[in-house]
Amino acid sequence: METLLHQLTHGNALILIIILGIGGSFQNGYHITSLSSPSPYIQRFINSSWYDRYEEPPPPQTVTTIWSLIVSMYAVGGLFGTVSVKFISGMVGRKKTMICNSCIAIAAAGIMMASKGAKSYEMIIAARILNGYSAGLGMCTHLMYLGEISPRNIRGAVTLTSATFLSLGRLSGRFFGLSEILGCEELWNIVLCVPAFFSLVQVIALPFLPDAPRYLFIEKGDDKACRRALQSLWGQGDYKQEMDDMLAEQVAIEAAPPKSPLKLLRDSTVRWQLITMSLIYCCNQLSGLSTISTFSFDIFLKAGIPRDKIRYVTLGLGLSEIITSVLCGLLIEHTGRRPLFWICYGVMSASWVLVTVTLNLEVSSYWVPYVAACLINLFILFCGGPVGATATLNSEIFIQSHRLAALVLMGIQRWLVVAMLGLVFPFLIRINRIFFICLYVILYSITVCGKSFLEKRRLETKL
Numbered sequence: 001m002e003t004l005l006h007q008l009t010h011g012n013a014l015i016l017i018i019i020l021g022i023g024g025s026f027q028n029g030y031h032i033t034s035l036s037s038p039s040p041y042i043q044r045f046i047n048s049s050w051y052d053r054y055e056e057p058p059p060p061q062t063v064t065t066i067w068s069l070i071v072s073m074y075a076v077g078g079l080f081g082t083v084s085v086k087f088i089s090g091m092v093g094r095k096k097t098m099i100c101n102s103c104i105a106i107a108a109a110g111i112m113m114a115s116k117g118a119k120s121y122e123m124i125i126a127a128r129i130l131n132g133y134s135a136g137l138g139m140c141t142h143l144m145y146l147g148e149i150s151p152r153n154i155r156g157a158v159t160l161t162s163a164t165f166l167s168l169g170r171l172s173g174r175f176f177g178l179s180e181i182l183g184c185e186e187l188w189n190i191v192l193c194v195p196a197f198f199s200l201v202q203v204i205a206l207p208f209l210p211d212a213p214r215y216l217f218i219e220k221g222d223d224k225a226c227r228r229a230l231q232s233l234w235g236q237g238d239y240k241q242e243m244d245d246m247l248a249e250q251v252a253i254e255a256a257p258p259k260s261p262l263k264l265l266r267d268s269t270v271r272w273q274l275i276t277m278s279l280i281y282c283c284n285q286l287s288g289l290s291t292i293s294t295f296s297f298d299i300f301l302k303a304g305i306p307r308d309k310i311r312y313v314t315l316g317l318g319l320s321e322i323i324t325s326v327l328c329g330l331l332i333e334h335t336g337r338r339p340l341f342w343i344c345y346g347v348m349s350a351s352w353v354l355v356t357v358t359l360n361l362e363v364s365s366y367w368v369p370y371v372a373a374c375l376i377n378l379f380i381l382f383c384g385g386p387v388g389a390t391a392t393l394n395s396e397i398f399i400q401s402h403r404l405a406a407l408v409l410m411g412i413q414r415w416l417v418v419a420m421l422g423l424v425f426p427f428l429i430r431i432n433r434i435f436f437i438c439l440y441v442i443l444y445s446i447t448v449c450g451k452s453f454l455e456k457r458r459l460e461t462k463l
Contacts, residue, residue, distance in 0.1 A: 013233040016149065016209045017158065021165030023102050023202030024142025028135040029169025030195045031074060032290065033318070036297045037177025037311055038188035042124070043067055045188070049119045066121055072422030073125050075415045077132025078139075082411030085140040086261075086404050090219070094145040095211040101141065102199035102206075105134040109196030116189040127192075134199075136415060140407050147403070148212035149233055151242060164325040169195075171318030174296075178311050217246045252399055261412075264405040273397045274406065280341070280390050281410050285417040287348055289383050291425050292317065292376065299376075303359055304369030313373050320380040344382040351379040 035042070046066050050058040089097045108130035115123035142162055150158035172194070177183040182191040210229035217226035223243070230239045264270060292299060296314040305313055328340065358372040398406045 012209055013149065013158075015205075016233065017146070017161050019202055019205045019209065020098065020142055020145055021161060021168075022198040023098055023105075023206070024138045024145075025162045025166040026169035026172070026198060027105060027131075027195045028078075028139050029166040029171075030173040031131050031135060031169075031192075033170045033173030033296070033314075034177060034192055034194070035071060036314060037174065037183045038191055039067070039297055041185045041188040042070065044185070045116070046121050049121050052119055068423050070121070070124055070128055071425075072419045074128045074132035074135070075419035075422055077129035077134075078136035078418065079132075079412060079415035081133040081136025081138070082140055082408055082415055083136075084133075085137050085144075085411070086408050088137065089141050089144065090404070093211050093220075094141055094148065094215055095206055095209070097141045098138065098145065099203055099206055101134050101138045102202045104130055104137075105199040106196045106203075108134060109193040109199075112192050113189055132415075136411060140411050144403065144407065145212050148214035149229075151234065160325070160328060163328065164322070167318070167321035167325040170321055171315070174311070174314045174318045178315070183311060213242070214246055214249075217243070218250050249399060252401070258401040259405050261405045261408045264402060264409065270398065270402060270406075274409065276397070277390075277393060277406065277410050278413060280386065280393070281413055282417070283345060284383075284386055284390060285414060285421075287345075287383065287386075288352065288379070290418055291421050292380070300369075300373065303372045305373060316373075316377055317380050320377050321383070324381045324383065341386055344386050347382040348379050348386075351375050351382070355379070 043063055046063050047058060050062070085097075088100070092100070108127045111123050111130065112127035115121070115127065139162075143159065146159045146162060147155065175181065176191050176194050182194070210232045211225075213226045213229040213233070216222050216229055226246070227239060227243070230242060231237065259267065265274070296317060297310055300310045300313055301307060331340070355372050355375045358368055358375065361368050
């Protein structure tokens with residue numbers, strides 16, 4: 001811990017990590033949770049907009065469909081953002097990609113702000129697509145940037161800050177959604193535009209900070225700019241070890257040139273790395289974390305929590321995420337990746353079993369819904385282990401020439417699953433408790449299959 005603090009405070013690394021965070025994973029976290037609080041107001045807005053156009057109320061199924069599109073189109077935008085990261089970041093570099101990405105986020109906020117006055121739910125959908133594109137591009141570039149600025153001995157802890165800012169974004173989305181802040185019917189469009197302020201800060205500050213040293217050395221071939229970037233980030237020094245590591249990696253890349261995502265899928269030498277990453281991403285997405293973040297208001301309402309208390313319960317979820325991301329950052333280099341996965345997945349699975357039981361007993365006593373809320377908080381606390389450990393894996397089990405393609409493939413998988421859940425969940429929430437049972441069964445099955453795969457082929461990684 002002292003080594004980490006010593007290295008972070010001897011240059012501009014800490015400032016860069018914060019600036020990257022507020023324009024990267026923070027944005028994704030905020031947009032995932034910010035829809036939960038104003039969801040009743042947005043659905044009423046859909047109703048009123050429809051009535052103003054057609055002079056008749058829309059069928060309930062139509063409102064649910066439009067609402068599902070508003071939720072899921074964010075993931076569609078994220079999918080396109082992820083696919084474009086290889087082209088954009090390779091062409092203009094990590095720093096300029098983040099700046100352009102923040103400009104897209106600001107444009108999306110402008111469309112969202114104008115949607116209410118224009119009485120157009122189509123503008124909300126368009127803004128959500130742009131926000132998703134910005135999140136997909138920003139998340140991938142943020143992870144690459146962190147992996148390429150950090151020395152090997154603290155790379156896990158530095159990369160894990162992306163998960164911390166993701167949790168901060170989720171907490172902020174819930175905080176600004178409180179009725180005492182911006183969570184009222186008159187301000188629902190403003191609460192969805194708050195991240196644009198942080199994007200503006202990144203646009204202003206990032207030009208004064210260095211680009212990723214590994215990008216400058218390996219892809220641009222500028223060793224002097226790389227050394228200047230290292231000294232700016234981590235303080236004065238010769239950084240011979242870091243430069244030698246980059247040189248060795250450059251030699252490896254020359255022997256194995258960068259691959260496209262399709263070529264990487266066909267490469268049998270990295271098949272087990274891809275299977276490992278795919279299984280872990282599936283576990284993370286299908287565990288229920290994404291749906292809790294986006295639909296927490298509906299979930300707790302269905303669980304029996306009083307409507308006026310739900311926003312404060314969801315704020316507790318945000319605090320739990322912050323705690324677990326910080327703890328994971330402190331533990332990851334000491335415990336290793338594998339224990340974080342197996343222990344946390346086990347507790348998460350047990351939590352969903354108990355949630356399913358308590359939801360079926362909610363009518364028996366007034367305190368049962370609060371037990372369900374506590375169990376969901378327990379689930380969130382242990383989600384940080386797998387989510388945090390996943391953030392470090394891409395830079396650890398793939399060489400530089402494979403990382404970008406692997407990141408694109410995993411991003412495509414992630415956003416496809418999020419889009420599916422966004423489309424299906426508003427309908428599933430009506431089907432009593434079956435959703436929670438399905439979550440547990442899917443998570444447990446994938447985890448068991450993943451364990452059998454990984455035990456069969458022991459990868460030479462930090463899993």
